[in-house]
Amino acid sequence: MKVLIIDDEVQSRNALRVAVQQSGQALQICGEAGSVVQATELIDALQPGLLLLDIRLGDGNGFDIIEKASWKNFQVIFLSAYSEYAVNAFRVHALDYLLKPINTEELRISLSRALQQQPASQQPYWEDLLSSLKPSHEKIGFAAAEGIHLVDQRDILFCEADNNYSRIRLANGEQIYIAKTLKELEVQLGAKGFLRIHKSYIVNLLHVKKYLHTDDGTLVLSDGSSIPVSHRKKGMVLNLLSGYIS
Known part of the structure; x- marks a missing residue:
């Protein structure tokens, strides 16, 4: 499975890369991105099966990326430095939700789960997520x-x-x-x-x-x-x- 790392902090991307490489899982890091624009371009070009996605980025957030990318057949492990930002929505829809600093054993378990699940299509899944997070007049x-x-x-x-x-x-x-x-x-x-x-x-x-x-x-x-x-x-x-x- 191809993995794309998305985090606006170089140190965090480096730590994630090492953790994935040392996890012992059948994963290939296909690229890294530090912004919404860069991540969207790489997702459509590389078509990864898994995103390690920081929720808050300098030019937007992780959900902007999911919405803008044409390729949506991926799973997501959300990463965050804080625990109470729309946590209910993340936990309902995410493969996993890990708090920074990332615990390598927790990440290894999440990566293993991603390989075991690999559903055929994620399009309806992400449409449901994006719909639940959009501001509304309900x-x-x-x-x-x-x-x-x-x-x-x-x-x-x-x-x-x-x-x-x-x-x-x-x-x-x-x-x-x-x-x-x-x-x-x-x-x-x-x-x-x-x-x-x-x-x-x-x-x-x-x-x-x-x-x-x-x-x-x-x-x-x-x-x-x-x-x-x-x-x-x-x-x-x-x-x-x-x-x-x-």
Whole structure:
């Protein structure tokens, strides 16, 4: 099986190359890429069967590559320096999802799994994945005491914990109180572009306008709301936001 390594850090590509070569698997490294543009060109030219794909690249992300490439008959092992960026979607669709720094034994197991599976066609698989990750205007239902609210997901600013209840704050100023914990909401919203940044808050990433270096950090949303970032979540948030800096 031909393997294409895609990572914007030279040191990471070198480490992956050595790990693949020493894995003992029947794999051939056919090329390496450090950007969305380069990776797309190499996929169509080399037609690899497996991508070792960094999620966040300097000129985009791994899903841009999958969408733009004409050749899609490949499996993917996603690589990431942080664990909570659309993790639910990755785990549903990916062959595997490995955190950096990459553990060589975990990578060897993932490579072995790729060789064992090798499905005939991946086209429907990737169409399903891309569809699940694209921003949409789909309605999200919330059951409240007065009835069921159907809300456009783009209209949600953030969710705030209130003991065993949660408060949904909308862009128009409306608030919805529901009998769900924030943990339950995290499961419901985690694959839709929402991020748990604090024990008391989940934010809609579409509305994040600014990060401020106050205490462990503060996110400023499109309506001017200031949402604190917990110390435990600070590294993950900074890693995610750094992907937008050119």
